[in-house]
Amino acid sequence: MSVADIQEVITRAHREEWARMVAALTRRFGDLDIAEEAAAEAFATAVGRWPADGVPANPGAWLTTTANRKAIDRIRRENKRDDKQKEARLLYDDDPSGPLDAIDDDRLRLIFTCCHPALALETRVALTLRMVGGLTVPEIARAFLVQEAAMGQRITRAKAKIKTARIPYRVPSTEDLPGRVSGVLAVLFLVFNEGYLATGPDTDPVRHELTAEAIRLTRLIRALLPQDGEVAGLLALMLLTEARRTARVSAGGELVTLDEQDRGAWDAALVAEGHRLVRERLAAGVAPGRYQILAAINAVHTSARDIRDTDWSQIVALYDQLVRVDPSPIVVLNRAVAIAELDGPEVALAAVDRLADRLAGYHAYHATRADLLRRLGRSQQSRAAYDKAIELAGNTAETAYLTRRRDQLGRARDSAADGDRRRTEE
Amino acid sequence: MQYLVSVIHDGAGLATPDEMAAIDAFNDRLQAEGHWVFAGGLGSPSTATVIDNRGGEALFTDGPFVESKEYLAGFWVMAAPDLDVALKLAAEGSKHCNRKVEVRPFL
Numbered sequence: 001m002s003v004a005d006i007q008e009v010i011t012r013a014h015r016e017e018w019a020r021m022v023a024a025l026t027r028r029f030g031d032l033d034i035a036e037e038a039a040a041e042a043f044a045t046a047v048g049r050w051p052a053d054g055v056p057a058n059p060g061a062w063l064t065t066t067a068n069r070k071a072i073d074r075i076r077r078e079n080k081r082d083d084k085q086k087e088a089r090l091l092y093d094d095d096p097s098g099p100l101d102a103i104d105d106d107r108l109r110l111i112f113t114c115c116h117p118a119l120a121l122e123t124r125v126a127l128t129l130r131m132v133g134g135l136t137v138p139e140i141a142r143a144f145l146v147q148e149a150a151m152g153q154r155i156t157r158a159k160a161k162i163k164t165a166r167i168p169y170r171v172p173s174t175e176d177l178p179g180r181v182s183g184v185l186a187v188l189f190l191v192f193n194e195g196y197l198a199t200g201p202d203t204d205p206v207r208h209e210l211t212a213e214a215i216r217l218t219r220l221i222r223a224l225l226p227q228d229g230e231v232a233g234l235l236a237l238m239l240l241t242e243a244r245r246t247a248r249v250s251a252g253g254e255l256v257t258l259d260e261q262d263r264g265a266w267d268a269a270l271v272a273e274g275h276r277l278v279r280e281r282l283a284a285g286v287a288p289g290r291y292q293i294l295a296a297i298n299a300v301h302t303s304a305r306d307i308r309d310t311d312w313s314q315i316v317a318l319y320d321q322l323v324r325v326d327p328s329p330i331v332v333l334n335r336a337v338a339i340a341e342l343d344g345p346e347v348a349l350a351a352v353d354r355l356a357d358r359l360a361g362y363h364a365y366h367a368t369r370a371d372l373l374r375r376l377g378r379s380q381q382s383r384a385a386y387d388k389a390i391e392l393a394g395n396t397a398e399t400a401y402l403t404r405r406r407d408q409l410g411r412a413r414d415s416a417a418d419g420d421r422r423r424t425e426e
Numbered sequence: 427m428q429y430l431v432s433v434i435h436d437g438a439g440l441a442t443p444d445e446m447a448a449i450d451a452f453n454d455r456l457q458a459e460g461h462w463v464f465a466g467g468l469g470s471p472s473t474a475t476v477i478d479n480r481g482g483e484a485l486f487t488d489g490p491f492v493e494s495k496e497y498l499a500g501f502w503v504m505a506a507p508d509l510d511v512a513l514k515l516a517a518e519g520s521k522h523c524n525r526k527v528e529v530r531p532f533l
Contacts, residue, residue: 118509118513165429165530165531167509167510168510172510
């Protein structure tokens with residue numbers, strides 16, 4: 001096996017085993033910090049040993065055993081409480097491969113602990129990405145545009161608070177569950193989005209392990225709360241988005257927008273499952289929340305065999321409903337994209353321009369403007385908007401797409417300043 | 427596991443008779459349910475004296491160690507198996523005493 005092959009095996013094992021390992025280690029040793037460190041050391045050991053010794057027959061079992069040893073070593077080293085040590089030794093002899101239910105349960109415990117309301121939202125997201133998603137601290141720091149040291153500190157502080165204040169490692173009681181679930185959904189949606197539109201110049205444009213993990217965890221929550229409309233809505237939204245994943249990035253690593261996607265390449269099974277969930281929520285007859293409306297919008301998109309068959313008036317109606325639930329400028333921006341199809345780019349551009357104050361730092365605002373200006377034949381201004389969007393976009397596929405679109409614009413050599421001057425002259 | 431639930435006073439005036447009655451009722455419940463360790467109300471910060479005896483001779487300073495609009499007006503020490511239980515009790519406590527509270531674990 002070549003070094004590259006071994007690297008690939010380790011990467012896959014990391015994706016598949018990390019959350020399960022951390023969750024099981026946390027249950028066994030009652031300490032997130034020990035669990036995280038032991039899991040990380042097990043992978044570091046694999047990186048050191050597997051190239052020379054070869055990949056073990058069952059990488060997951062090898063990693064689990066190694067992580068357990070690392071955890072016990074650390075507990076011994078630190079000379080922790082006697083009972084902890086005994087417990088550790090006893091549990092070490094356990095069969096590491098428990099039944100699937102126990103594994104799922106462990107992961108749910110882990111995620112509810114990481115998403116505890118006594119932690120700040122950004123801390124919950126960071127902790128979930130580290131402990132459940134297995135992202136490294138530098139990756140998380142990059143995703144949220146904070147210094148690596150600050151992110152490391154945030155995670156360390158959170159682990160210390162969980163331990164010292166004794167945030168319990170368990171799935172909340174039935175009466176607390178609904179409130180706790182909406183906090184978890186917010187975190188899972190952020191994780192999904194980071195996978196769907198990964199940031200960072202050295203990152204794959206789509207990190208399937210993050211979208212898949214977010215979906216897996218949302219499915220678990222759904223199994224736990226089958227009646228919760230927003231859980232079903234978020235799952236449907238993720239499935240209908242995930243269904244388009246492979247069609248969304250070209251072989252050359254460029255973003256393919258919805259209107260240019262090969263709809264035959266969409267995952268029909270995921271689309272069908274998403275549609276089923278949306279219909280189930282419609283049948284429930286309960287006023288939908290944000291995720292359910294977003295899922296319904298995606299259901300309309302994925303119902304059209306061709307972009308020209310898209311029911312834009314239905315989509316605009318759903319966005320109107322969404323604005324009432326969530327009047328954020330990003331929702332208004334997305335509504336404007338639908339308005340462009342229904343009422344034309346001129347009307348849409350007017351709506352988009354009203355968001356300038358609030359969205360000037362958001363790449364999608366500039367990308368949307370650029371596209372509308374292009375459709376209106378205002379190449380100069382379109383170019384300036386593309387420049388700004390490219391500057392702000394963090395996703396490699398999106399940057400590639402925006403760059404191509406910009407370079408396809410008529411005049412190639414006009415500067416942004418030129419464009420600005422011309423705009424004032426218009 | 428024990429938690430300190432500090433009552434943060436951020437307005438004017440002490441607890442009203444209604445608030446006192448609500449606090450008493452809540453304390454009875456804490457005792458009945460086995461969460462009670464200790465509780466008490468405190469005199470205002472102007473009644474505080476700060477002492478520093480690190481230098482061999484005790485130094486007394488009139489007033490609180492930090493002047494602030496928000497100050498500790500009282501506290502509970504509660505027994506709870508974990509933070510979830512402590513947070514629920516503290517939320518009840520906040521409602522009964524009509525003040526913000528802060529929860530901190532004892533080490």
